[in-house]
Amino acid sequence: MAEAPLLSVKDLVVEFPTRRGLVLRAVDGVSFELRQGEVLGLVGESGAGKSITGAAVIGLLEPPGRIAGGEVRLKGERIDQLDRGAMRRVRGGRIGMVFQDPLTSLNPLYTVGQQLVETIQTHLPLSPAQARQRAVDLLVEVGIPAAERRIDSYPHEFSGGMRQRVIIALALAAEPELVIADEPTTALDVSVQAQVIAVLKRLCREKNMAIILITHDMGVIAELAHRVAVMYAGRIVEIGPVRDVVKAPRHPYTRGLMGSIPDPAAEADRLTQIPGAMPRLNAIPSGCAFNPRCASVLDRCRRERPSARVVGSSEVACWLDDEQLRRSDLQAVVAR
Amino acid sequence: MIAFLIRRIAQAVLVMLVVGFVAFSMFRFVGDPVSIMVGQEATAADRAAMAERLGIDRPFPVQFARFVGNALNGDFGISYRVGRPVMDLIQERLPATLELALCAAMFALVFGIGAGVYTALHRDGALSHAAMTLSLIGVSLPTFLIGIGLIFLFSVELNWLPSFGRGQVVDVGGWKSGFLTQSGLRSLVLPTITLGLFQMTLIMRLVRSEMLEVLRTDYIKFARARGLHDRAIHYGHALKNTLIPVITLMGIRLGSLVAFAIITETVFQWPGVGFLFVASVQAVDVPMMASYLVLVAAFFVVVNLVVDLAYYRVDPRLRTDHATARS
Known part of the structure; x- marks a missing residue:
């Protein structure tokens, strides 16, 4: 493919220096590419480095963690060495992020609308009225009924699934090209999971948006991802189309x-x-x-x-x- | 909201009745007011007349009812020591105490929150470490020592600020204010610091630890992931969530600022109600002491009511008496 991939991660190394001078490598030489509109699943056991890889891409590693090697390119442009201000504009602007726990990811003291408008106005040059209209549109898009009215509700007035939709709306506020979804359905009921996955799937298709889907739920991967990367101890051991990796793992x-x-279909006990x-x-x-x-x-x-x-x-x-x-x-x- | 208000006001009335009862009991059980008032040489008739004038010849419940009734009309009796209505005395002195408490509270809030936020955001900075160390001194040193130390440094050694009194005051419709003259403002500085320092360090440490806690929460991480400005994250999202426990603490502390201004007022010869109270205790001036008790209790009750309303303002989760479970 001649066109540069949307996201390219090459030999990414993330290290955590410890107090005793020891340096722990949480991510060790991870490489992958992502095309526009593609959903890449990132799976593995807890501690395999999935979330850290996601945080490194969006520049949100918790200190003292740091990128110690490799590079991250968004449409060919390196983003792992940007200064704080430029990286801040990438976050939320070009790369959105969805977190695991919808119950704790929203600030309880602001209405959903306030948080949406704040995010929209940070990234887009819109007037308060336009930003609010966009916020309503976003809520409609993620399937919040009576968005016009619910926009002035506080997070605690929404159920878990609804809050996760709000969080997706927040991640989409500035039309990012890429969304990193870190365990987006893990904290939800199974039936609500299916709804949230459907929303993500539709948005991905409609907006030609790429998603990095971090999860350990193979069901979610099978449902949503095009390709999947399996991580083990900070390394990718296998990456390929979902069908191949799931049905014929190497x-x-x-x-x-x-x-x-x-x-459930298998007879194995x-x-x-x-x-x-x-x-x-x-x-x-x-x-x-x-x-x-x-x-x-x-x-x-x-x-x-x-x-x-x-x-x-x-x-x-x-x-x-x-x-x-x-x-x-x-x-x-x-x-x- | 209305139901909540009514409930809180009913509680406040109950508290005030109990305090009133305690205050009233002082009349009965602390010394013999008649002997104090009429002196050694009085006849039995004089004593009876005085007892009747003070109303203490009546049965206990009647006296209490009268006490409450009078108190509601702002009549707390006549000071044994000065011989003037207690209410007049308090009214003369109250502005001094309230102005001092207000300044101390502002000082504690502004510097406490400011320093708390700073030390939380720059956890490993040299200035933060210095502030944390100094705050230990503020928490552990007794008020009178701080006051005397400040007087020694700024009045005796440097001769920058006055060491006692309110300076010149201006009478604004019966309220004698020290805010309007230079000497009045200069006189406020040292007592304000003395009274507010402890509260300030307390607020600073509370804000710091709460802020550090809040900065670790998911919604702050999510706010960062949305690319919000640091300023918006720190002061909009984090600080607002930090303020709830600060409001609680301030509610309790504002009452004590007034109640325990006694020590500061004594150190600085500040002509407020605390200073008046100390003089009254020395003279066993029971009406004065009783009124002071009621006054302080009333202050606490009002402040707590305001704090509860402030919670309502800050935290939307409390406003959902009717609106819960709409999802």
Whole structure:
């Protein structure tokens, strides 16, 4: 594709210096690209570095965390080195963000309208009346009934699902090209989840907006994402089209992850588990970070870190050869 | 809202009745007012006449009812010590105390919130560390020591500011104000700092810790993610959420500013009601003491009412008596 991708993250490294002088790498050499209108799922266990990757892209790492290497480009322009003011304009302006907990993400002391208008006027040169009209339109767009009236309500007067819609409206306030949604449905009821996903899906289609969807809910990924990146211990182990990654996972870790999702249709009475636990950031093994838990581990896995290589339509970071990765009968990580 | 107001006012009336009862009991149980008033050489007839004049020959409930009735009309009896109506004395002295308390409260609020926000935003700055250390002194030093220290430094050594009294006052419709003359304003400085310092450091530490707490919340993170200006985030979103506990504290503290102005007024010979109270205690002037008690209680009650209304203003979640669960 000749056109520059909307977002390109290359060899991103995020480090947290600790008090004892130790430096923890939460994200270690993550690369991915995102086209306009594309939804990329970012999955993995808690602590795999999904949220930190999202925060690094939007420039919201909590100190002392910092980007220690790599680059983030938005439409070809580097945004990881912008000064505070310029980065602030990117945040909310070109990249929106949706957080996990709708109950705590809104300021309880301001009406929904005040928060929307404030955000709109920060990024767009609109008069108060125009900004308010836009706020109403946004609420209508995310499916808030009687938006004209509800705009003057306070957050506590909305239910969880409605608040998440308001938060999506806030993230969309300035028509961003990219939205980073960090666990947007985790705190919601299942039925409300479906509604929120539908809203995101529709907006993505209508506005040709790209989404980075951070979640550990494979159901949400399957519903919404075009491509998915699987993270493990701060690295992407497999990235590819959702269908391939979910139905025909290549990397042993991805296989384990998919195997651990309950499937009501399957007759299996036990779920597959991956033995062991993800390493702590201060004890990431050399070579492939997954090697202590991998059933197909090779000698090389303990010495050298695999880099991503193309396998079919995906990219996989594993030393097993293509033949082995393709074999669907490879019971790489099935525990007893 | 109306129901809430009525409930609060009913509570306030109850509190005032209880305080009134305590104040009234002082008449009965603190010494013998008749002996104090008529002196040693009085005859039994003199004593009876005085008892009748003071109304203490009647049964207890009747006396209490009369006390409450009189109090409602602003009549708190006659000072044993001065021989003039208590209310007149208090009215003369009240402006001095109220002006001092107002200045101290403003001083505490402005500097307390300012320093609190600053130390929260620049947590590791040298100035913040200095302010936090100084605030420990403010919290731990007793008022009279601060007052004497200030007098020593600014009046005795530097000779910048007066060490006692109100300076020149201007009578504005019966209210003697020290705000309008230079000497009046200069006289206010040291007592204001003395009275307000403790409250200021308290507010500063409260605002700081609340602010740090609020800055960690999701809605502040979300506000940042929306690209709002730092100014809007810090002063619009964070500070407003910080103010609720500050209002609570200020409500309690404003009452005590008036009540405990006694020490500051004594140190600076400030002609306010606190100073009057100290003189009355020394003379066992029961009507004076009782009125002071009622006055301070009334002040606390009013301030608390105002604080509750201020909550209403700041926090929309309290306004939803009828509007909840619309979602």
